[in-house]
Amino acid sequence: MPRLCGGPAKITAMRSLLLAGCLCLGLTGCTTAGYYWQLARGQMQLLSSREPIAGIVGDSNRDPKLRGRLSQLQQARRFASEYLHLPDNGSYTLYADLKRDYVVWNVFATPEFSLAAVESCFPIAGCLAYRGYFSRAGAEAQAAKLKSKGYEVEVGGVPAYSTLGWFDDPVINTMMRWSDAHLIGTLFHELAHQRLYVKNDTAFNESFASFVEEQGRRDYLALNEVPGIDESAELRREQRNHQFVELILATREQLQALYAQPLEADAMRQAKQAVFDDLRARYRVLRDETWGGYAGYDDWFSEPLNNARLLPFGLYDQWVPAFAALWREQNRDWAAFYEAAARLGALSPNERQARLEALAAESAT
Structure with a gap:
């Protein structure tokens, strides 16, 4: 993930349940009453746990470290x-x-010889490449079910998420594990989802938000003096992350090419293992050298x-270079960039894909 008017919104219990069940998170498609219910219950817990940041910052009896970080977030907001x-x-x-380590757990799944996500379709958010649960046990149960059907699965904890503006999303304790710079970037990432969301295109949405996160953080640190943030260290962290993602995406391309070959299952498995062995070897070189x-x-x-373990990388990072090129095309003007991104999102899927590919190629030159 992933990426977040006063006091808490006054929403009746029934409206909360209905909206949480039908709209909550844009996490996934809902196919059973039990799944709807866990979404509603989890969203209700989150809503009922909220309190105004201004009140915490102004309360001298609260944890000083928490007050300081939330005060900094007020400025970033x-x-x-x-x-x-x-x-x-x-x-x-x-x-x-929330008194736990993650707000939700996402379940990713793919066939054994494919990088195509097993999608879940949602009435408002459309089809997404993962299914989300407010409890790890629920996510693990879904993963076991998919695994029993022969799919490869990955369960990943998510510290932050957005309801796309349906609710006043809070800063969550699960987000506070990060550095101040990462926390600020996540704030921008989650708000970007509220600014633009394209139905049925997870890679577009996450790449767009990831670009806003990264560039927004750079702009914020360039224009604001933030105590405790080492800009050079953050730049190194960002560079390492990009190099790691490039390594994963290169492996995805290797696997895509492999899966297109007419091999028997045993031969395909051996070749697939060789690709993963090569990934580990290349990572060691990257790490050590x-x-x-x-x-x-x-x-x-x-x-x-x-395969499923690699899936989130293609979703969250695939088009970040394309959005960087689009931002430069708009002379680094944020309002113009959002308008251009919205026009891009309004294209047909094939036209959007072609335009993103052209922008990514432009960014690489």
Whole structure:
């Protein structure tokens, strides 16, 4: 993920349940009453946990570290609306402590020899490449069901999400694990989803929000003095992340080419394993030589690799270079950029794909 008017919105319990069940998160398609109910219950818990950030910041009895970070976020929230032209509403003026590590868990699934996501379709949000749960147990149960059908699966915890403006989304305790710079970027990412959302195109939506996150953070740090943030360290972190993602996307291309070959299943499995072995080898070179031993991605490689584990990278990062090119085309003007992105989103899927590919090629030159 992933990417977040006063006090909490006054919404009746029935309206909350209906909206949460039908609209909640844009996380996934709902196919059973049980799935609707867990969405509604989880959203209700989140809504009922909210409190105004201004009240926390002004309360000397609250944790000083939390107050300081939330005060900094208040400044970033104003910047988001005034400078980045992101929605000016009640989202991220509230805070919620859910007493757990993640707000939702997403389940990704693919066939054994394909990188095509097993999609879930949602009445408002459209078809998405994952299914979300407010409990890890629910996500693991869905993953087991998909695995029993022969799919490869990945369960990933999500610290932040957006309801696309249907509710006043809060800053959540699950987001506070990050550095201040990452937290500020996530705020921009989640608000970007409210600014523009294209039905049935997860890669477009996440890449758009990821670009706004990265460029918005750069602009914020360039124009604001933020204590405790080392801009050079953040730049190195960003560069490492891009190099890691490029490595994953290159592996995806290798697998796409492999899966297009007319091989028997056993031969395909052996070749697939060789691709994953090569990925691990190339990562070690990147870690030990390019990054000077930085091992921040070792945990990711500690788990078995499969198609579903690679899936989120293509969704969240695929078109970031294309949006960077579009932003430059609009002379780095945020309002003009959003208008251009909206026109791009209004194209037919094939036309949009072609335009994104052209922009990505332009960005690479």
